[in-house]
Structures are given as structure tokens and as C-alpha cells.
Amino acid sequence: MDQITNIITTSAMSIFVVLTGVVVKALKDYLLTRGGKKAIEIVEILAKNAVNATEQVAGALDIHGKDKLEHAKVSLIETLATHNIYLSDDEMNTFIEAAVKAANDEWKK
Structure with a gap:
């Protein structure tokens, strides 16, 4: 039993x-x-932060080009995971490239 x-x-x-x-x-x-729109806004903000942070530490870490991209990706992946947001590699590249373009446009002003 x-x-x-x-x-x-x-x-x-x-x-x-x-x-x-x-x-x-x-x-x-x-x-x-x-909440798709909110998730996209969060990703855009976090991608911008990852790009800015990578630019700030690039000199100290002596990283350039693709290494900076990889550093920004790793930073973005870690931060997105805390918000339970997961992206494909292509999507992540798109957001990072958009953040780099926005930063370059902003710095040129």
C-alpha cells in the first residue's frame, strides 16, 4: 500500500x-x-551603455576593432540576462551597431 x-x-x-x-x-x-516595445527600449539603452563602457575601457584593456565588439557583446549579454532578455547574435550585432552609430553621431556634434 x-x-x-x-x-x-x-x-x-x-x-x-x-x-x-x-x-x-x-x-x-x-x-x-x-511588453515587446519596453523590451526593445531596454535593449537599446543597454546596448548604448555597453558601447560607451567599452569605449571607456578600450584604452586600458588595449582592445581595438573586433575585440571591442566582442567586449561590448559580452557586456550586453550579461546585462540582458539580468532582465531575462535573450537575443540572437545577429540581433545583438544590430543593436550594438546602432549604438555605435548613435555614439559616433553624438561625438561628431
């Missing part, structure tokens, strides 16, 4: 964990579709 109770309890807990995962995933997708 204890074995049957044990099996039922274990099965119920497994089902509950799976259902909880499905509900959380659905809720996250729903919030991302509703």
Missing part, C-alpha cells in the same frame, strides 16, 4: 512540475508580446 501511495505522490508531483513549467512559459510569452 505504501508503494502505491509513493508512486501516486511521485507521479502527481511530476505532473504538477510539468504543468507549472508550461504555465510559466505561456505567461512569459504573453508578457513578452505585451
Whole structure:
């Protein structure tokens, strides 16, 4: 009898964990579709911050060109992860390039 109770309890807990995962995933997708604009604004701000921070430490770290891009990407990835935002490599490059262009335009003024 204890074995049957044990099996039922274990099965119920497994089902509950799976259902909880499905509900959380659905809720996250729903919030991302509703908060998509806000997520993009956050990414733009964080990309700009990553580019500016990379420019400030580039001299001290003696990094140039592609190394600066990689440093900015790593910085952006770490910061986005704290906001539960994940981008593809191409999307990240696009946001970083846009931030670099905006910074260059701003510095030329």
C-alpha cells in the first residue's frame, strides 16, 4: 500500500512540475508580446551603455576593432540576462551597431 501511495505522490508531483513549467512559459510569452516595445527600449539603452563602457575601457584593456565588439557583446549579454532578455547574435550585432552609430553621431556634434 505504501508503494502505491509513493508512486501516486511521485507521479502527481511530476505532473504538477510539468504543468507549472508550461504555465510559466505561456505567461512569459504573453508578457513578452505585451511588453515587446519596453523590451526593445531596454535593449537599446543597454546596448548604448555597453558601447560607451567599452569605449571607456578600450584604452586600458588595449582592445581595438573586433575585440571591442566582442567586449561590448559580452557586456550586453550579461546585462540582458539580468532582465531575462535573450537575443540572437545577429540581433545583438544590430543593436550594438546602432549604438555605435548613435555614439559616433553624438561625438561628431
